[in-house]
Amino acid sequence: MADPYQVLGVARDAKPDDIRSAFRGLAKKNHPDLHPGDKAAEARFKDIAAAYAIVGDEAKRALFDQGKIDATGADIHQPPPRDSYRQHAEAGPGFKYDRPWEGGTMGGGPGGIDEDLFAELFGRRANANRRGGDVNYTLAVPFVDAINGAKKRVVMTDGKALDLTIPPGLKDGQTLRLRGQGHPGVKEGQAGDILVEIRVEPHPVFRRDGNDIASTLPITLGEALAGAKVPVETISGTVNLSIPKASNTGAKLRLRGKGAPHKGGTGDHVVELKVVLPTLPDDAFVQSIVDWEQKHPYDPRIGQGAKS
Amino acid sequence: MISQSELVDTIEALDAQALQRWVDLGWVLPRNDTGSLHFDPADVARVRLICELHYELRIDEDSMSTVLSLMDQLYTTRRALGALSSAIAAEPTDVQCRIRASLEQKL
Numbered sequence A: 001m002a003d004p005y006q007v008l009g010v011a012r013d014a015k016p017d018d019i020r021s022a023f024r025g026l027a028k029k030n031h032p033d034l035h036p037g038d039k040a041a042e043a044r045f046k047d048i049a050a051a052y053a054i055v056g057d058e059a060k061r062a063l064f065d066q067g068k069i070d071a072t073g074a075d076i077h078q079p080p081p082r083d084s085y086r087q088h089a090e091a092g093p094g095f096k097y098d099r100p101w102e103g104g105t106m107g108g109g110p111g112g113i114d115e116d117l118f119a120e121l122f123g124r125r126a127n128a129n130r131r132g133g134d135v136n137y138t139l140a141v142p143f144v145d146a147i148n149g150a151k152k153r154v155v156m157t158d159g160k161a162l163d164l165t166i167p168p169g170l171k172d173g174q175t176l177r178l179r180g181q182g183h184p185g186v187k188e189g190q191a192g193d194i195l196v197e198i199r200v201e202p203h204p205v206f207r208r209d210g211n212d213i214a215s216t217l218p219i220t221l222g223e224a225l226a227g228a229k230v231p232v233e234t235i236s237g238t239v240n241l242s243i244p245k246a247s248n249t250g251a252k253l254r255l256r257g258k259g260a261p262h263k264g265g266t267g268d269h270v271v272e273l274k275v276v277l278p279t280l281p282d283d284a285f286v287q288s289i290v291d292w293e294q295k296h297p298y299d300p301r302i303g304q305g306a307k308s
Numbered sequence B: 001m002i003s004q005s006e007l008v009d010t011i012e013a014l015d016a017q018a019l020q021r022w023v024d025l026g027w028v029l030p031r032n033d034t035g036s037l038h039f040d041p042a043d044v045a046r047v048r049l050i051c052e053l054h055y056e057l058r059i060d061e062d063s064m065s066t067v068l069s070l071m072d073q074l075y076t077t078r079r080a081l082g083a084l085s086s087a088i089a090a091e092p093t094d095v096q097c098r099i100r101a102s103l104e105q106k107l
Helices: A004-008 A016-030 A039-055 A058-065 A085-089 A115-122 A143-148 A221-226 A283-295 B004-010 B016-024 B041-056 B061-089 B093-106
Strands: A135-141 A150-155 A161-166 A175-178 A194-200 A207-209 A212-220 A228-234 A237-243 A252-255 A269-276 B031-033 B036-039
Touching: A004 A016, A004 A039, A016 A039, A039 A058, A085 B041, A085 B061, A135 A143, A135 A150, A143 A150, A143 A194, A161 A175, A161 A194, A212 A221, A212 A228, A221 A228, A221 A269, A228 A269, A237 A252, B004 B016, B004 B036, B004 B041, B016 B041, B036 B041, B041 B061, B061 B093
Parallel strands: A135 A194, A212 A269
Antiparallel strands: A150 A161, A175 A194, A207 A212, A228 A237, A252 A269, B031 B036
C-alpha cells in the first residue's frame, strides 16, 4: 500500500483543507459511478478513499504520523464496502432511471433505447422526418476546363438536366455538392444533395502538380547552347519563353501566374527543357563534335559510377 | 422498500430537507403512496451517491442536474450496448466475427 500522502499528492505537513481539496479533485476524476467500466479508475478510487480515510481524519492522521498505524490502515476500520449505484444501474432489464432520448423526462419510461443509435438495426422512425438520400455522380472534365472553370450540362439518370459550374482550379477527385438537389426528404426532412466527383482528364501536354502546371518543352541543340526565345503553349495562350544560354535537359523555367487558380492566387507554369538532337546528323557535324570533345573532355557521369 | 425517515436515519450525511428537495427536483424517484415515499434499494444507492457527490465532492445543485443527466444517459447507453452484445453473443460464430470485424473498422 502506497504512502497515503503520495496517493493524494500532498506534502506530509499539508493543511487539512489542502488534503480535502486534493481528495475532491482526485475523487471526481476517478469516481466509479462516473466512470462505469473503467477498472483502473475504480482501483485508483479505492486507493484514494483509503488514503483519505487516514490523512483526512485528524486523529488517524496523527496515529499514522507517529507510526502507530500503517498505510494499509491496519488498526483502523476500513471504509465500509460501497453499495455501488452501478450495481443497480447495470442490473437486469428495465431500470427506472433509464434515460429515454427523445423528449422524455427522467424516468419517463422503461427501456430507454436510443432510437438514433439503433435506427439502422430496427428500421425504426420510419414515420419520422428523414433527410433524403444523396445522389452520387462522376463527371469527366477536360484538363483545360478544370483549370479555367467551365459550365457543364449533365443529364442525370432520371433524365433531368443539371447545369454545373466548374469553378476554376478544380483538382482531380474533388467533389461538387449541390445542396437539396438529391432525393427528396421524408415528411419534413430536407432533400439530400447531389455529389459530383470530378475526374480531370489527362492532357497530352500539360500535367497538374499541385497548383502548378508542368509541361515538357523540346528544344534544339542550338537553342540549348546559344539560348533563344521559344513560343510555349500555356493554359492562357502562347507565351514567348527566353531560354538562357547553355540550358540543359531537365532545366526548369517558371512562368509566374500561368498555373491553376486557387484561394491564395494563381500557381505557375513550370517548363522542363528537353534537348533534342537533330535526326540523322551528317558525318562532318558528328566528327567536329568528337574532335571538340577530345580537346575539351568533360564527364557528365560524375557521381553516378557503379563504384560509388 | 424503506420510508423517508428510515432513509434519513440510514445515511449519516443526509437530512430530511435535502432529501425532499432532491425528490422535488426529480433526482430520486421513490414510489409515492398518497404522500408517503417509499425508496427501493436502487433509490437508496442513488441517494447515497448524490450525498457523496454533493457533500464530499462538492458538486453543487446546478452541476448535479447535469452530472446525473449525463450519468443516466451513460448507464442507459451501457445497458443498451450490453443488451446488444448479449444478443450478438447468441448468434453463430461467423456472424459474431463479421460484426467484430465491422466494429473494428468503424471504431
